[in-house]
Amino acid sequence: MGDSQEFDRVYERFQLIVNGPALFNAVVTALELDVLPFVSRHPGATFEELRDHVGIEPHKLRVLMLALCATELVERRDGGYVNSRVAEEHLVTDSPEGWRDTLLGWRKFQYPAFPHLTDALRTGKNEAALASYPGPGNTLYDRLANDPELVASYHDSIGPFTHLFAHALLDNAEIAEVGRLLDVGGGDGTTAIKFVRRHTHATVTIFDMPSVCRHAESGLPDDVKGRVLTYPGDIFEDDFPGGFDGILFSHSMEVFSPEHNGRLLAKAYEALPPGGKIFLYNMCAPDDENSGLLSARLSLFLNVLASGEGMAYPPKDYERWLTEAGCDSVRSYTGLPYEHALVVGVKG
Numbered sequence: 001m002g003d004s005q006e007f008d009r010v011y012e013r014f015q016l017i018v019n020g021p022a023l024f025n026a027v028v029t030a031l032e033l034d035v036l037p038f039v040s041r042h043p044g045a046t047f048e049e050l051r052d053h054v055g056i057e058p059h060k061l062r063v064l065m066l067a068l069c070a071t072e073l074v075e076r077r078d079g080g081y082v083n084s085r086v087a088e089e090h091l092v093t094d095s096p097e098g099w100r101d102t103l104l105g106w107r108k109f110q111y112p113a114f115p116h117l118t119d120a121l122r123t124g125k126n127e128a129a130l131a132s133y134p135g136p137g138n139t140l141y142d143r144l145a146n147d148p149e150l151v152a153s154y155h156d157s158i159g160p161f162t163h164l165f166a167h168a169l170l171d172n173a174e175i176a177e178v179g180r181l182l183d184v185g186g187g188d189g190t191t192a193i194k195f196v197r198r199h200t201h202a203t204v205t206i207f208d209m210p211s212v213c214r215h216a217e218s219g220l221p222d223d224v225k226g227r228v229l230t231y232p233g234d235i236f237e238d239d240f241p242g243g244f245d246g247i248l249f250s251h252s253m254e255v256f257s258p259e260h261n262g263r264l265l266a267k268a269y270e271a272l273p274p275g276g277k278i279f280l281y282n283m284c285a286p287d288d289e290n291s292g293l294l295s296a297r298l299s300l301f302l303n304v305l306a307s308g309e310g311m312a313y314p315p316k317d318y319e320r321w322l323t324e325a326g327c328d329s330v331r332s333y334t335g336l337p338y339e340h341a342l343v344v345g346v347k348g
């Protein structure tokens with residue numbers, strides 16, 4: 001690519017990024033005001049039809065529709081509006097993998113924290129953003145635990161992403177062989193439920209905070225009861241339970257510092273029998289740390305609010321930590337969708 005084409009490409013990306021916060025909010029508002037779903041139900045809907053449905057001032061709707069058309073999620077065609085395929089497949093779908101709840105969650109939990117980024121990076125602490133969630137503890141997870149409604153709302157917002165990301169994990173032949181899996185930081189059980197439905201010989205035990213385990217239990221469908229279990233506790237303070245042939249950390253290791261992860265891996269290694277496997281499934285920056293929009297956003301969010309540490313570590317970091325924990329045959333499955341990698345180690 002010539003210099004000027006490359007300049008134009010980066011400049012166009014720059015425009016998207018700097019206008020992104022406003023356009024992001026326009027998209028979320030369009031979901032809240034039922035604009036995108038309405039256009040989906042009525043392709044070619046006119047401005048007047050939309051106005052009658054949405055019930056906001058025509059000028060405000062005009063501004064919103066301009067923003068949506070600028071994103072190209074909606075197109076103005078032959079006097080009406082139609083959704084793009086991306087809007088149809090990712091925003092107005094009823095599928096559990098739709099991005100709707102994820103984006104509502106980013107607006108509620110993630111983006112209000114970002115004005116504190118400079119402070120968080122300067123001080124090395126997430127205190128400024130965390131102040132919005134009063135209570136004991138130094139992480140967002142500790143603070144959410146004080147309020148069952150917030151626990152539910154937070155996990156509802158990460159559930160769709162977990163659905164989306166779970167495919168590559170469930171497709172992996174090594175984890176498919178595990179009969180008794182401990183899911184550390186297993187959250188609301190989205191992964192566990194999908195796992196036992198796909199691998200009908202298996203049971204999965206979610207090891208998470210008591211408040212999160214209660215939330216997971218309350219949402220367990222009948223067909224998995226008895227095969228998805230919970231083990232409420234603190235993954236740092238409590239010993240890991242025994243009796244498992246595999247231990248999974250799915251997006252629970254990206255959250256913490258290398259020192260914390262070393263402690264968790266030592267405890268996981270200790271709890272496994274010889275031949276047992278540790279599975280680390282995370283959003284991962286590439287080893288050269290030179291790209292990755294999802295990895296970059298997640299890493300910033302973790303540091304500004306969620307834990308004040310961690311990042312979308314590259315696979316080579318996980319490989320090193322597994323080796324340091326004593327594992328043999330450490331290997332990575334890289335290039336998985338949505339910037340994911342699965343790193344596996346075996347207890348010798």
Ligand SMILES: C[S@@+](CC[C@H](N)C(=O)[O-])C[C@H]1O[C@@H](n2cnc3c(N)ncnc32)[C@H](O)[C@@H]1O
Binds near residue numbers: 187234252
């Ligand atoms: C990013 S979520 C990952 C959820 C799920 N495994 C997934 O793949 O989407 C991190 C999880 O770790 C849990 N967690 C964080 N700190 C914990 C602690 N000290 N003890 C137990 N669980 C903890 C949180 O409650 C949360 O469910």
